[in-house]
Amino acid sequence: MTANSPDLGEQALSKVAEIGISNQLDNVEDLNIDIRTNPGKFIQGEVDSVEISGKGMVMKQDLRMESLEVQTTKVSINPFSALLGNIELDQPANAEAQIVLTEEDLNRALASSYIANKLQGLKLQVDQQFYTIEFHRATIHLLDSGSMSLDIDFVLKESNFVLKESNEDKSLSATVIPKVNADGQKIDLEILSVQGQGLNPELGAAILKQITTLLDLSSFDLPGMTLWLQRFDIQAEKMIIHAKTKIEQIPNF
Template sequence: MGANSPDLGNQALSKVVEIGITSQLDVVEEIDVDLRTNPGNLVRGKVDSIEISGKGLVVKQDLRMETIQINTNQVSIDPLSALFGNIELTHPTDAEARIVLTETDINRAFSSDYMYGKLHGLKMDVDGQPVTIDIQEANLALPGENKFAIAATFLMRESNEVKKMSATAIPLIHDDGNQISLEILAAEGEGLTLKLVMVIFEQLTALLDLRNFNIPGVSLKLRQLEAQAGRLVIHANSQIEKMPSM
């Protein structure tokens, strides 16, 4: 295979994108970029397709993606930059993305220092009295059938009482495809108020804001959700404005 082989050129440009993505995330267990074109198209500034596959990518708020896959159609790039081993888009390109989050990874993020700050010192009214609540523990289960189940233990500071609650909900697409909202189906527990349930779910959905998954230069809009047993599958439309670089 010659030094000017199209396969070698594709591999070199693919490696540039892999290094760029890796440099901008906290943790990357595996990343693979498959850029496909040929010398004739490359001279004209055309890349036939780009496929990005990753495993164990940790993004904002200590949120780990079990897998992510992004696929583009034809991409327009600056051919001169490509000759020097860089990929600069001449205009944004559309893509499709599929992200898988496991129950375990969501719960790890839910117990992170970031979420600790969000779930402690919550101010609200209970039976007409102002109270301060600390969520001591919260656990998300994904039982399947497109449902979320939450169990939480919380401390009411004023009375020093520890209480428990549980609730089930279904996820919905919200905020123009940026965020997941939850429709509560049932809730039960001691000292339970609808406001308390909503506060916990609001913090969970804030964690699942798709903007938390954006790789620099790549934005996502939610298209479909699948809450399967043990995992959440997110299908999204993606727009790539800039290829990740070091």
């Protein structure tokens, strides 16, 4: 065994954590957890580092990540609970995280019942006119320019104070750049262009703004872990999210 290879104790801890996290997912293609410590430090509840790497991870809401990498520095655990197969953190651990989402992952998320239900019946007001939006289809394309395009088909229900209502099929196309919201949990969109069938620019921009209120990074949190967004790196058909994460617990099996 080389100096960098995990010993039997480290392998056992890592396997416990892998099983615990796997049980919180609907599906995972590959998951590896590497916990590094030594017998002396372990007795004192000290872990040098925890590395989590996963591929094809499907969350409970049918949200999929192409890959996830999380790396911590020192972590404090309860050694006695760990011996019983329950890794308890004595205090939250800070870590760096990188998430890769493919274009297919994002469109799968938009089509999921979890997101689709949030998109139905959106209400907004533009120039004292009230609207309700029922979405039929939304598609994202990730561009190598660092931006992304959105194509949306929906029914626009327009009502006024005369109790008159009209339902019209509409479409909207936009090119946007995702930005980090101040709280690091949500995504803002910088609108580069927007055009729609029978829509004025103000209404198109209002629809996009309403959609961004639903883009919540916490949807991709693993149990016991909270993400704070730092920046995006958009490439053709791929989005890389760089984030900070706080690990409060490692799920038990």
